[in-house]
Every structure is written in structure tokens, then in C-alpha cells.
Amino acid sequence: MPKHAGIHDVARAAGVHPSTVSRVLNARTRHLVTAAVAARVAAAARRLGYTPDPVAAGLRTRRSRAIGVLIPDLANPVFPPIVRGIESVLTDAGYTAVVANTDNEPARARAALERFAARRVDGLVLATALRRDALIARVKALGLPAVLVNRTIEAGAIPAVVNDDAGGIALAVNHLVALGHAAIGHVAGPQRLSTGAARRAGYLAAMKASGIPARGAPVAAARSYDIAAGAQAARALLDARPHLTAIVAANDLLALGCYDELARRGLQCPRDVSVVGFNDMPFADRFSPPLTTVHIPHRLLGVEAARLLLEAIERSGAPAREVRLAPRLVVRGSTAGPRQKPVAPGARLAQRGRRSSPGQPPPRTAAGAPRQRYR
Amino acid sequence: MPKHAGIHDVARAAGVHPSTVSRVLNARTRHLVTAAVAARVAAAARRLGYTPDPVAAGLRTRRSRAIGVLIPDLANPVFPPIVRGIESVLTDAGYTAVVANTDNEPARARAALERFAARRVDGLVLATALRRDALIARVKALGLPAVLVNRTIEAGAIPAVVNDDAGGIALAVNHLVALGHAAIGHVAGPQRLSTGAARRAGYLAAMKASGIPARGAPVAAARSYDIAAGAQAARALLDARPHLTAIVAANDLLALGCYDELARRGLQCPRDVSVVGFNDMPFADRFSPPLTTVHIPHRLLGVEAARLLLEAIERSGAPAREVRLAPRLVVRGSTAGPRQKPVAPGARLAQRGRRSSPGQPPPRTAAGAPRQRYR
DNA sequence: GCGAGTTATGCAATCGTTTGCAAAGACGAT
DNA sequence: ATCGTCTTTGCAAACGATTGCATAACTCGC
Known part of the structure; x- marks a missing residue:
């Protein structure tokens, strides 16, 4: 069983130093190495089925390519489409979305935030914001890029995607x-x-x-x-x-x-x-x-939030934009x-x-269902 | 700004070697160090607000304390409760659940699986299984503990939680x-x-x-x-x-x-x-x-699946149990x-x-809504 | 054809932990 | 007192990448 190929194995196969392999595999540094060598390395990598280890890379670079997503409750049907929107653009950008539910309890939100911080997420999408939210201070102290979605805060410059x-x-x-x-x-x-x-x-x-x-x-x-x-x-x-x-x-x-x-x-x-x-x-x-x-x-809300976050991660100096989406x-x-008042047609x-109203209320099954008529 | 305290800083503060700190902080190795020293280290750790870096630890131990969850579509309302059940027990056990949607497309499932593998997840819960699923072979090749939930496969010894x-x-x-x-x-x-x-x-x-x-x-x-x-x-x-x-x-x-x-x-x-x-x-x-x-x-399905997975991770030799839940x-x-046949009451x-049936069908708004009566 | 300047590659340190091994000290038995 | 056994701690090598710096090779102008 061929275990998993590392950068070292690729280097040996291509006859170069591991650092060269690293440079080839990183788009940002690829121009530092000759086209011929780059091709050889790339070929070797593909042949060995090399896939980079994001945790090792993350240790060195301090970037996890993971994003924490805080939502109140996945079981509330508004959120799944939002989450899918977020996930979709994040995945395309090479990030992984990690979602946690807070059940609207600040303590759970705080705990989840700390777990995210420990995992060194690169940013946060918060759908849980209160108008005056203590969590935000902590987020800022952590120095994490964040964007709000759906709900926003009273005062404070954090990018947000909300409805009108x-x-x-x-x-x-x-x-x-x-x-x-x-x-x-x-x-x-x-x-x-x-x-x-x-x-x-x-x-x-x-x-x-x-x-x-x-x-x-x-x-x-x-x-x-x-x-x-x-x-x-x-x-x-x-x-x-x-x-x-x-x-x-x-x-x-x-x-x-x-x-x-x-x-x-x-x-x-x-x-x-x-x-x-x-x-x-x-x-x-x-x-x-x-x-x-x-x-x-819904979905667009998530998509825009993720885009804004990506933007904030790239250029950390960017001003906090607020995107406001039009409902219909x-x-x-x-x-x-x-x-x-009762008139000719429709009066009956x-x-x-x-007639049914003042007496005892009908058995409270599902609201207004035609059911009772047939049982 | 005090950056973040590392095991090194704690060691210095407690006057011991970093490895000793590591041993104290790991429940499994704590018995190797004297109670007095352990207490001193623990105190120093708390004082400095030390939190372990799971990515560094993961690099060394090859364990990420993350679990990949594959579901068809979060927007299908059956799944959120299941996911919440999974998340709940996993979080309590110190794991992080990472969920991905496949939209029932094997290619997307495969891609998500590879991302999970790259991130070195410790296990998988799969809600996407086909009766004969090529993905399973890949999971086994990867050597990842996995459990099936809701859907199961035709043949193959993988623990599963299903309905009757x-x-x-x-x-x-x-x-x-x-x-x-x-x-x-x-x-x-x-x-x-x-x-x-x-x-x-x-x-x-x-x-x-x-x-x-x-x-x-x-x-x-x-x-x-x-x-x-x-x-x-x-x-x-x-x-x-x-x-x-x-x-x-x-x-x-x-x-x-x-x-x-x-x-x-x-x-x-x-x-x-x-x-x-x-x-x-x-x-x-x-x-x-x-x-x-x-x-x-729903929720129990997720809870049991997570439990089974944890079990499989602890004792990798355990036989593949199948839990079958009773519906009602x-x-x-x-x-x-x-x-x-039309009789006295109800005949009208x-x-x-x-009468309305053979002619042209009524406009297809929401099914059976009383709406048309009032507009 | 030689020195300056430029480019491509290698070297080694680093990120924060864990862990096998060695060494030092403590203790009891002979 | 000596030796062996245990316990407790330190040392240093991983884990798998990235990256500043050094160096070798190459270009080019004169």
C-alpha cells in the first residue's frame, strides 16, 4: 500500500529539492522556477497522485482555508438555503465551511467561536448577530475577518449582507x-x-x-x-x-x-x-x-456574504461594505x-x-385543515 | 498584544520542559508526571490562557478531530435534524463536524470525499449511500472509519443506522x-x-x-x-x-x-x-x-450514527453493527x-x-388551497 | 573574457505539538 | 554500600509543508 505521497516523494521522483516542488505547486511562487522543471515536477506530482496536506501547510502559513459559520438553528428552514449559498462559493474558492448552531444562546455562540478560533479559521460568517452583540468584540479581538448575514448589528463597521x-x-x-x-x-x-x-x-x-x-x-x-x-x-x-x-x-x-x-x-x-x-x-x-x-x-444572501468575506480576507484594509438585498x-x-357585511352572494x-366562532373552539389540530369535515 | 501562548511559553512559566507540559495536558499521559508538577503546569497554562493548537497536534498525531458528513441536500427538511443530532454528540466528544452536500451526484460526493481525506478527517458519516455505491470502495481504500445513516448499502460490512x-x-x-x-x-x-x-x-x-x-x-x-x-x-x-x-x-x-x-x-x-x-x-x-x-x-438517527462512529474510531476492530430504529x-x-357511493348526507x-374532474384542470396553484374561493 | 547583475535552485529553519529514548534520581532488596 | 528497578523528566526527532537566505549558474555589457 503506497501510503500517501508527500512533497518529499515528489521531489525525489522529479530529481529536485522539496522546496522546488513547493514552489511549483503554489501558483503564487511558480514563476520562480523554470518552465521545464515545473513541468517535470507537475508530472511527477500527478503520477504519484500527490495531494497537499492542508494541515501541514496551515501550520506553517497560519491559514487553515476553513471558514466558521455561526447560525441560530439549521432546523429553521430559512437557513439551509443560506448555508448552501455560503458553502457553494467558499468551496469553489478552495475553502471549507464549518457550521455550528447556537440556538440563539450567546454562551453557545461564544463556545463555538472559541472552537473556531482554536482551529484557526481564516474568517467567519455570522448569522446570529444581536443588535448589540458582545460576540463582536471578541471577534475583533481575535482579529478575524467576519461578515454578518441576514441580521446586523447596531453600530460597528462589519461588512454585512441584509434584506431591506x-x-x-x-x-x-x-x-x-x-x-x-x-x-x-x-x-x-x-x-x-x-x-x-x-x-x-x-x-x-x-x-x-x-x-x-x-x-x-x-x-x-x-x-x-x-x-x-x-x-x-x-x-x-x-x-x-x-x-x-x-x-x-x-x-x-x-x-x-x-x-x-x-x-x-x-x-x-x-x-x-x-x-x-x-x-x-x-x-x-x-x-x-x-x-x-x-x-x-435566501441563497443569494449566503452567496453575497461569502463573497464579501473572501474580499475581506484578500484585502484586509477594505472598508466594511453593506449589501442590501431587495425583497419582493x-x-x-x-x-x-x-x-x-353579509350581502347577497357569499353571504352563506x-x-x-x-356561526362557528363564539362557541367552544374547534379541536386544535393543524390550523384550518379541511380534515374535520371528513372524519 | 500577547499573541497566543504556546506550549513553550507555558513550559517556561512553569519551569519545566515543553514535553512535560504536553504530558500534563494530555489526559492519557498525565499519570506519567508527578502531581505537584502537573498542578504547577496546569496553573501556568490557565494563567496564560493557553489553548492547544489542534492543527499542530494533528500534524504530529495524524488525527484531526474532524468528521466529514456527507448529505444529499441540506435544503431537504429531513436532514437538518439528523445533522443536528450528529453535530451534537460529535461536539460533545470534542470533534468538529464538517458537512458537505452532494445533490445526489456521485461526482460531487467523490470530490467532497477527497477534500475530506485531504483534510485528514478521522471518520465519515454518510447519508448519501446508494445501494451499490462505488464511493464505499474508496472509503475503505482510504481506511477511514465510516457509518451510514438513513440509507444503507446492499452488501458490505459498514455500521449503519437505519429505519425499519x-x-x-x-x-x-x-x-x-x-x-x-x-x-x-x-x-x-x-x-x-x-x-x-x-x-x-x-x-x-x-x-x-x-x-x-x-x-x-x-x-x-x-x-x-x-x-x-x-x-x-x-x-x-x-x-x-x-x-x-x-x-x-x-x-x-x-x-x-x-x-x-x-x-x-x-x-x-x-x-x-x-x-x-x-x-x-x-x-x-x-x-x-x-x-x-x-x-x-430524525434526530435520534443522527445521534446514533455519531455514537456508532465514535465507537468505530475507538476500537477499530469492532464488528459492523447495524442499528434499526422503529418508526411510528x-x-x-x-x-x-x-x-x-352518493348517499343522503355528504352527497352534495x-x-x-x-363534477370538476373531467373538464380542464383547475389552475395549478398550491395544492388544494381554499384560495380560489376568495379571490 | 571578466565582473556585475539576474535567475533558478538548494539549504535549513520554522510552525506547535507529540513521543521514543535516554538519563537522572529515588527507592528497596540484598 | 551496591546494584537493579521504577519513576520522573529532559532531549531531540518527527509530522509535512513554506520561505528567507545563500549559492550556483547563467546572461550581458563592455
Whole structure:
């Protein structure tokens, strides 16, 4: 068994010194050696099936060609496409992406960061940033190039790739206003995250721009971006404003929570209350009802982040650019005009929904499923 | 700025030789040095904030404490929970998981494997195995410990963690039979994958066990595990057997494809045709209708795989164990008894579905969404 | 045809650990 | 007291590359 060929073996085979082999194999130093010798070495390397040992090289050069990627939770469907985007450009550039989940816990983020640092990663992609994040200081102390993706920080010059959150939310409220809604509420995301804060601000601004007074723009913030927190926030929102005809949620999972709370109250979406989400997570078109939501270019987010990082690694002096991607609204089945007072056609349907509402709520299985009709 | 303390600095601080420091810091060799000295060294290490450099250590020991994880596609919602399970136990054991996507392309799998090998990973977990997979030979040639997860190979002694695919499918067909179905078809997965083959075989066996003759058990295999392929297979299946009242799909994405094809034909699920999936992917309960499916313990799959791998790394002589996990059926809204001949109540509804079928199919928006009613 | 300048290659140190081997010291048995 | 055995520590050679410096070879102008 021929073990694995090293630079030494190649050197012997080509009749040159190992250092020459190294120079040939490194694009940056290849011009230092004669074309003839270079060819001989390259041939020998190929013949022996030589592959460089990145750990040995890394020891000498202090570069690992590995990038640490910190994300909140891989199981949240927004992130896989982002990660794939990152991975794709990094791999093409000869880097390896190493991803770790933090579950939104700063302590886990910190631990993962230290592991990355120990492994001497060449840079970081952070999808976990809080608006004011202690981790960033540590990253800077470590002297590691980093870029933020999706979420950004309040102040501090770190390159970032984000969505136009305010613009996206404006799309959503304008859509609802165009449908005839005025009583529109907002289930906001965690306010310690830039996305939560920016979307909330965007909602407020868009409402104002539509001529709706601030008191007509109720907000309930969720503790985290998940279904349960969304349901809880929707509950608070509807308790305070029972006559809302539409909710814009800061995120698709929160929107799903709204679905649940509406079902619990015997309200139908979109007939009684319209809901719009944010992110257009995979399978959002499969929900019941299919979710109207603000689409963000998931994969592109990752791609751009990786590009920015590569750029930062090459020229470490470069100024911190921020790339802002434009979202777009995708209208599906969870939004409709506000319910009319019962009139000639459609009255029967409206009545049917009406009747079921004040009694005990239907068994809380999956939201609004046609299931109960057939069992 | 204090750079980073090395073993050398610790040695100087503690007044001992670097090799002694190394011995103290390695649990396996700590007993070689006096307790007093060990304490002094440990103190110095802590004081200087020493952290070992795994790349330097790896160079010497030929162990990277990194594990390569090969999965088909992170964006397929079955995998994130599995990956998280793997990552969790690996991290606890001091390893780093590095994951790569193959998109089911052997060439990409091969390329990723070579990158892993170059990085000197200590082991592999493979979620990409074909029934007869050339990659395995390469893995063995590399001498890398490996374990298979979810999918397994035809022949060859590699530890694996799989589901009881046949048993799971039996759960599904028995459920349908109990509901009164007899005309049950199977949308099978790719037959080059163990899951595709095992579930198909399981379907055939369960049908036979229910006393349904082989000719009454039609199968159409999908080219890949995705929605489009599922729709295509469902189409072939229903073209051949238009009177099917139920379909068991080899996978949730294929089941979603069935939803689409049924909608295209103006058939309603579950009223006209029941559908059951496999995997219970995240959000399967949110689909329209909520999907009855065979639940597999995603995370546990990953956890067990990682454990098996660790075991294989410790004692490389150990025999290749196979862990088989039990799935369970979760009944939701996509299954119901077969449609009755029109009788007193429910007749109107049945008629409505019936009527829409032969004409041109409804616009293919999201499957079965109530949307069109309101726009 | 000789010295200066240029280029291509070799030499050896280095990156931060681990580990086989040797040496020194401690201890007990004779 | 001497010798052998054990324990504890130091020494130095790896591991597989990269790279500053030295040196040999070659070019070119005069």
C-alpha cells in the first residue's frame, strides 16, 4: 500500500529539492522556477497522485482555508438555503465551511467561536448577530475577518449582507391597504435582533405613510422567532384589538403562530383575518392557507456574504461594505379583502364561518385543515 | 498584544520542559508526571490562557478531530435534524463536524470525499449511500472509519443506522386497509437507494399480508425524492389505475407530488384519494391537507450514527453493527375512508368534487388551497 | 573574457505539538 | 554500600509543508 505521497516523494521522483516542488505547486511562487522543471515536477506530482496536506501547510502559513459559520438553528428552514449559498462559493474558492448552531444562546455562540478560533479559521460568517452583540468584540479581538448575514448589528463597521427589512414590510402593509384593510396589526420579532427592530420600524413607517394614525398601528413583539411565540404574541395583539382584519408578522414562523391563534379563536384566515409573513421559507406555499409573504433571496444572501468575506480576507484594509438585498412580495392564499357585511352572494359562506366562532373552539389540530369535515 | 501562548511559553512559566507540559495536558499521559508538577503546569497554562493548537497536534498525531458528513441536500427538511443530532454528540466528544452536500451526484460526493481525506478527517458519516455505491470502495481504500445513516448499502460490512422501512410502510398500508381501502397504489422512491427498494418491498409484502393479490398492488417509481418526480410518478400510477382510492408514497416530498397530481386531476385528498407519506418532515402537519405519514426519529438517527462512529474510531476492530430504529404512524388529515357511493348526507359535497374532474384542470396553484374561493 | 547583475535552485529553519529514548534520581532488596 | 528497578523528566526527532537566505549558474555589457 503506497501510503500517501508527500512533497518529499515528489521531489525525489522529479530529481529536485522539496522546496522546488513547493514552489511549483503554489501558483503564487511558480514563476520562480523554470518552465521545464515545473513541468517535470507537475508530472511527477500527478503520477504519484500527490495531494497537499492542508494541515501541514496551515501550520506553517497560519491559514487553515476553513471558514466558521455561526447560525441560530439549521432546523429553521430559512437557513439551509443560506448555508448552501455560503458553502457553494467558499468551496469553489478552495475553502471549507464549518457550521455550528447556537440556538440563539450567546454562551453557545461564544463556545463555538472559541472552537473556531482554536482551529484557526481564516474568517467567519455570522448569522446570529444581536443588535448589540458582545460576540463582536471578541471577534475583533481575535482579529478575524467576519461578515454578518441576514441580521446586523447596531453600530460597528462589519461588512454585512441584509434584506431591506423596512422596504419588505412596506410591501406587505401596502398590499393589505390596497385590499381595503385599515385595522392592521403587527406581530413583531424579538427586538434585540436587527430584523425584529427594523421590521417593526418599517411597519410603523408604512402605516403612517398610509395615513393610519399611530394608535391604529398596534404591535405585539414575540420573544423568539418560532411558532409558539408567534401564537402568544398574536393572542396578546387580538386580546387588545379584537377587530383587527389583518396581521403582518415579522417572520413566517410567527405567521404560523398567528394561524394557530386564529384557529383557536374560531377565526378563519383569510376570510376573517388576513396574515402575511416574511422570508418565504421553503414550503410556505404548502401551508393551509398558502402563506402570502415577503420573499427574500435566501441563497443569494449566503452567496453575497461569502463573497464579501473572501474580499475581506484578500484585502484586509477594505472598508466594511453593506449589501442590501431587495425583497419582493409573493401573494398567496392568506390575504384577502376584509370581510363585508353579509350581502347577497357569499353571504352563506360568511355566515357559516361566523356561526362557528363564539362557541367552544374547534379541536386544535393543524390550523384550518379541511380534515374535520371528513372524519 | 500577547499573541497566543504556546506550549513553550507555558513550559517556561512553569519551569519545566515543553514535553512535560504536553504530558500534563494530555489526559492519557498525565499519570506519567508527578502531581505537584502537573498542578504547577496546569496553573501556568490557565494563567496564560493557553489553548492547544489542534492543527499542530494533528500534524504530529495524524488525527484531526474532524468528521466529514456527507448529505444529499441540506435544503431537504429531513436532514437538518439528523445533522443536528450528529453535530451534537460529535461536539460533545470534542470533534468538529464538517458537512458537505452532494445533490445526489456521485461526482460531487467523490470530490467532497477527497477534500475530506485531504483534510485528514478521522471518520465519515454518510447519508448519501446508494445501494451499490462505488464511493464505499474508496472509503475503505482510504481506511477511514465510516457509518451510514438513513440509507444503507446492499452488501458490505459498514455500521449503519437505519429505519425499519418495511415495517413503517406496513404501518401505512395497514392503516389504509383498516379504513376500508383495497385499491392502494405505491409511489416508490428511486430504486438505487435502499430506502426506495426497502419501502417498495415492504409495500408489496404488506399488501400480500392483507390478502390483496399482487396485481392489485401497482407501483410507480420516482426518479428522485422530490415533489416534481412524485407528481410524475403519481400521474403514471393514476393513468394506469384510475380507480385507486389511496396512495402510499415512499417519502413526504413524493406525497406532496401526489397532492399536486391529484389537484391537477380535480381530485380531492382525502375525499377522493387518501395519501400517506414517509419521514414526517418538519411542517408536514401544516400542509393542506395535513399529511398522514410515517414518523422517523430524525434526530435520534443522527445521534446514533455519531455514537456508532465514535465507537468505530475507538476500537477499530469492532464488528459492523447495524442499528434499526422503529418508526411510528402519525395519522393526520390526508387519509380517510374510501368515498361511498352518493348517499343522503355528504352527497352534495361528493358531487361537487366529481363534477370538476373531467373538464380542464383547475389552475395549478398550491395544492388544494381554499384560495380560489376568495379571490 | 571578466565582473556585475539576474535567475533558478538548494539549504535549513520554522510552525506547535507529540513521543521514543535516554538519563537522572529515588527507592528497596540484598 | 551496591546494584537493579521504577519513576520522573529532559532531549531531540518527527509530522509535512513554506520561505528567507545563500549559492550556483547563467546572461550581458563592455
